[in-house]
Each structure stands twice: as C-alpha cells, then as structure tokens.
Amino acid sequence: MKKTTVLALTAAMLLTSLSAAEKKVEVQKGIKMPYMEFPMKQGKGMYSTKGKCNMCHSWGYVLNQGPQSKAFWRKKVIKMIDVFQAPIRNEDIDEVVEYLYANYGKRVKG
Amino acid sequence: MQRRDFFKKAALIAGSAAVGSTAADADTTTHPVDNRKVANIAFPQKRPLITYSDRPPLLETPREVFATPITPNDLFFVRWHMPMIPTYINPHYFSIKIDGEVKKPVKISFDSLKRDFEPVEITSVLQCGGNSRSAFHPTPGGIQWGPGAMGCAKWKGVRLKDVLAKAGLKKNAGWIKFHGLEKPVYTKTDGFVRALELSKLHDKIIIAYEMNGEALPYLNGFPVRLILPGFYSDSWVKMLSNITVTGTKPKLHFMDHAYRVPDNDCECETPDNLAPKTKPIEEMNVNSLIGYPTGGTKVKQGADLIVRGVAFDGGHGITKVEISTDGGSSWQEATLDDGSQGPYAYRSFRYTLKPAQTGALTLMARATNTKGETQPFAQDVKWNRGGYKYNGIDEVTVEVVS
Structure with a gap:
C-alpha cells in the first residue's frame, strides 16, 4: 500500500520535472543569424558573379575553397547549375569561371 | 592604398x-x-x-x-x-x-x-x-x-x-x-x-x-x-x-x-x-590533436610544461598516445584518462616535460588504437580528391625562453 503511494508520488514528481524541463526548452526563442561580409576581389565579372553565387550562399563558401584551377572552377559552376539549379545561363558560365580563375585561381593541372 | x-x-x-x-x-x-x-x-x-x-x-x-x-x-x-x-x-x-x-x-x-x-x-x-x-x-x-x-x-x-x-x-x-x-x-x-x-x-x-x-x-x-x-x-x-x-x-x-x-x-x-x-x-581513422600548448606559446626553460590533448578513433579504443620532442625519432608515452567515457569519446592525454634548451621546441603527438593502427607523419598521408580522412601526426612549435 505504502509502496503504491511512494510510486505515485515519484511518478507525480517525474511528471512535474519533465514539464519543467519542457518549459526550459520552450524558453529557447529562436535565433537571429548574423550577416558577415566576405569581400570579393575587384575584377571583371565581379558584380555578375556576385549576383549569381550570393543568391544561395555566402561568398565565404567560394573563397574558402582555396585557390583552384580553371577546370575546377568550371566544374563547380556546372555542378551548381546541374545539382542546385543556380540561375546561371549557359552563355554566362565563361564570365563567372574567368572571374573565379582570375581572382581565385591557381595555375596547376587538373 | x-x-x-x-x-x-x-x-x-x-x-x-x-x-x-x-x-x-x-x-x-x-x-x-x-x-x-x-x-x-x-x-x-x-x-x-x-x-x-x-x-x-x-x-x-x-x-x-x-x-x-x-x-x-x-x-x-x-x-x-x-x-x-x-x-x-x-x-x-x-x-x-x-x-x-x-x-x-x-x-x-x-x-x-x-x-x-x-x-x-x-x-x-x-x-x-x-x-x-x-x-x-x-x-x-x-x-x-x-x-x-x-x-x-x-x-x-x-x-x-x-x-x-x-x-x-x-x-x-x-x-x-x-x-x-x-x-x-x-x-x-x-x-x-x-x-x-x-x-x-x-x-x-x-x-x-x-x-x-x-x-x-x-x-x-x-x-x-x-x-x-x-x-x-x-x-x-x-x-x-x-x-x-x-x-x-x-x-x-x-x-x-x-x-x-x-x-x-x-x-x-x-x-x-x-x-x-x-x-x-x-x-x-585513428587521430589525435594537441590542445595545449598552441603554436607560438612562450614557455619557460626548465619549468614544467604540461602537454594536453585528445585522441580518438572509430570506436575500437585508444591504447596509447606518444609524444616526441625530437621530430619523431623517439617517442614517450603520455598519460591517458581512465577511458570511462567509452570508446567513442575523446581520450584525453597529458605529458609533462621540462624544456632544456631555449629556442623553438616542436612537440608531436601520435595515437595508436586497439587494432594497432597508428597515425602517419603529416607528409606521409596519402592524397585523395575530396581531402577526406586526414590523420597526420600533429605538431605544435613553442618558443622556450630563459
């Protein structure tokens, strides 16, 4: 008999602590993401490239790939179009690739 | 300008x-x-x-x-x-x-x-x-x-x-x-x-x-x-x-x-x-990292320097972490924590030394797991196109001052 009371009490306590824990979670009101400027190198095609790439992601995502070959940048741009539907028309691919290679390029094979 | x-x-x-x-x-x-x-x-x-x-x-x-x-x-x-x-x-x-x-x-x-x-x-x-x-x-x-x-x-x-x-x-x-x-x-x-x-x-x-x-x-x-x-x-x-x-x-x-x-x-x-x-x-794969000291830290000649870091692998468990102060020619075992956090957790290590000479001192850490797998020297890690799974022996250079 006593045992049942203790059990019931424990259960009640558990319930209380659970709802307290849940309340604590609810206090988390949501977050506000900061904007950070990752400056682009000045160069031919910068504004056009900016508009196309920044539509989906920060410029940091581009420049922190490290200096890369022209073939690499071309492959990346095409992947962005094919896989992620980046709004880059076929006739604009060269301009973006040239800007990337001229400013974030590395003269290696591959 | x-x-x-x-x-x-x-x-x-x-x-x-x-x-x-x-x-x-x-x-x-x-x-x-x-x-x-x-x-x-x-x-x-x-x-x-x-x-x-x-x-x-x-x-x-x-x-x-x-x-x-x-x-x-x-x-x-x-x-x-x-x-x-x-x-x-x-x-x-x-x-x-x-x-x-x-x-x-x-x-x-x-x-x-x-x-x-x-x-x-x-x-x-x-x-x-x-x-x-x-x-x-x-x-x-x-x-x-x-x-x-x-x-x-x-x-x-x-x-x-x-x-x-x-x-x-x-x-x-x-x-x-x-x-x-x-x-x-x-x-x-x-x-x-x-x-x-x-x-x-x-x-x-x-x-x-x-x-x-x-x-x-x-x-x-x-x-x-x-x-x-x-x-x-x-x-x-x-x-x-x-x-x-x-x-x-x-x-x-x-x-x-x-x-x-x-x-x-x-x-x-x-x-x-x-x-x-x-x-x-x-x-x-098996890996480790020195958390202290960090590169460029100034430490005192002849004073205790406690190197601390973490080691881990895919869950087989770390058996030892070794420290080298001579570019990897010789290795001394560090002390591991009790492992009570289980095989998937970081195993923390510490190693105490007294730097004898002033100038640059390079510390290296190398972990080994229960399968006998260990870390290669940084320059011996093999390349792959995605740049994945790097686990080269870690290295930190400090400055020993008198």
Whole structure:
C-alpha cells in the first residue's frame, strides 16, 4: 500500500520535472543569424558573379575553397547549375569561371 | 592604398582568414593550416569561432579547446550544407515523420520521444570528414578546414532502432533515408539527404535531444539530430524531421558524389590518376590533436610544461598516445584518462616535460588504437580528391625562453 503511494508520488514528481524541463526548452526563442561580409576581389565579372553565387550562399563558401584551377572552377559552376539549379545561363558560365580563375585561381593541372 | 585598407578592414570585420595558397603542389600533404583567428562576431548560442561562411554557417573550433575531452556546446564546430535553416522551432510542435517501406507510417512528436522511449546516453566524437582538409595539396575542393572541424559531447536521446520499431519495418526494407529541416534555395533540388544501409544499424545510433546536458544549440541541430558514433559526421543529420525507409539504395547527390574516398587499400589516388571506384568515408581513422600548448606559446626553460590533448578513433579504443620532442625519432608515452567515457569519446592525454634548451621546441603527438593502427607523419598521408580522412601526426612549435 505504502509502496503504491511512494510510486505515485515519484511518478507525480517525474511528471512535474519533465514539464519543467519542457518549459526550459520552450524558453529557447529562436535565433537571429548574423550577416558577415566576405569581400570579393575587384575584377571583371565581379558584380555578375556576385549576383549569381550570393543568391544561395555566402561568398565565404567560394573563397574558402582555396585557390583552384580553371577546370575546377568550371566544374563547380556546372555542378551548381546541374545539382542546385543556380540561375546561371549557359552563355554566362565563361564570365563567372574567368572571374573565379582570375581572382581565385591557381595555375596547376587538373 | 585605399583599396588595400578597405580589404584589411573588411577582413577584420569578417574576422576570418581568407584561404591563401600554402605549400607546393605535388599530391603531397603537409600540416593543416593552423593560424586562423576566430571571428569578432559570435553566432547565436556560440562564442566567436573561426568562420568560413555565414550562409550556410561554417564554423571551426580553435585548437586550445581540445585541451579538454568534452567540447562545450558554445565552442562546438558547425557545418551546414543548405543555406535555409529554420531560426525558430517550437519543439512541442516538432515531430519526426517515418514512412516508406514500413508497416505503419507514423509521426513521432518531440514530446513523445522524451516520454515514450527509453533514454540512452553516449559520449561520442563528431568529426567532419573534411577536417584538416587544408593539409592536402593540390588543394581539394571543399572548405579548407584546419584541425578543429570536430568536437566531442555527451549526447542523450533514444535509439533509432526503437523509433523505427514504432513504424515497423517491412521485409524488403534495405536502406534508411534521413532528412532534416535545412532547405536549398531552389526547392526542386534534392536537399541534404543521407542514407544508411539497414545492415549498419546498431544500438548505439541514437536520435539525440540533449547535448552535454542541455538542449542542442540551433546550429548543432536543435531540437534533434542523428548520432552515429564512430562514423564521420556526414550522416549525423541535424533538425532531423523525416525518416524514409526504402527497399533499394536511393540515388542521392550527397551519397553518390560527396563524402567518398578511393575504394582501394590505401584509400588514395593522385590528381593524374584518380581511382575508378570510390566508397563512403564512414568509420573514422585513428587521430589525435594537441590542445595545449598552441603554436607560438612562450614557455619557460626548465619549468614544467604540461602537454594536453585528445585522441580518438572509430570506436575500437585508444591504447596509447606518444609524444616526441625530437621530430619523431623517439617517442614517450603520455598519460591517458581512465577511458570511462567509452570508446567513442575523446581520450584525453597529458605529458609533462621540462624544456632544456631555449629556442623553438616542436612537440608531436601520435595515437595508436586497439587494432594497432597508428597515425602517419603529416607528409606521409596519402592524397585523395575530396581531402577526406586526414590523420597526420600533429605538431605544435613553442618558443622556450630563459
């Protein structure tokens, strides 16, 4: 008999602590993401490239790939179009690739 | 002049080092870049971290945090794939939908996860497959991480197995797909979806709702994420909202083209001779990192210097960590912690020495696991096109002063 009371009490306590824990979670009101400027190198095609790439992601995502070959940048741009539907028309691919290679390029094979 | 000033200022605002060219290119490997500073802006629920991108957020933990075996939530690294991440989720209205090749599709609410399932805890390392990618040359595509795209936390949650049992798997079930709330800008695209072969499901894989005794930070996947102890973090899906069971292996961009290494014994290739077949990165190899001292620290000649750091592998367990002060010619065993956090956690080590001479002193750390696997010297790590699974012997150079 006593045992049942203790059990019931424990259960009640558990319930209380659970709802307290849940309340604590609810206090988390949501977050506000900061904007950070990752400056682009000045160069031919910068504004056009900016508009196309920044539509989906920060410029940091581009420049922190490290200096890369022209073939690499071309492959990346095409992947962005094919896989992620980046709004880059076929006739604009060269301009973006040239800007990337001229400013974030590395003269290696591959 | 003006322009340079502008960039200097802008770089300060961003507070993150733009990745520049480092060593020579000849499918070689060096030490990863290790001198980047934290940004002067903190992301929500975080202290300032090394910041590669704000959208999606890509944040690296600085070296000194790895002097202790648990990584605090607000210093824990962050890596998202999609730019659209919910910034408010009411956990009481959050649920995980389970469908596909199941007997009964179900929705399991966050509250039910906490109430109706047996809670389990596991301390486990979470490491990006591309951690230390900046060590590889020629530079592979992907974020040029230093050594801090990792962390270790105590996760609390429920077994994935138990959750799947609520829906009941059909006989032909073969793969489990995971999808979180992050979204691509163009909705017709795949999004970040990962899949696990059913044969690789085990009891230690959990859906976590707590990290180091607190709710998960948003940037680490609030309110729930998948925990796959021993595996690289590519499948640790954050803000886990959908589980779909399929019969056959689903075609997915992030499974078929990313997070793969050459399917050969050395998991290696050269830029001119890429391996024809690849396999998923999956289990982590043996690795260690010195948390203290950091490069350039000034220490006193003849005074006790306590080297501290962490070692880990894919769950087999670390047996020893050795320290070298002579460029790897001779090695002395460091003291390990008691290992009570289990085989998936960081094993912390410490080693005390008295620097005898003034000038530069280089400290190296090398871990070995129960399988006898150990770390290669940085320059002996083999190249792969994705820059994955770097585990070169770590090195820190301090300045000994009289």
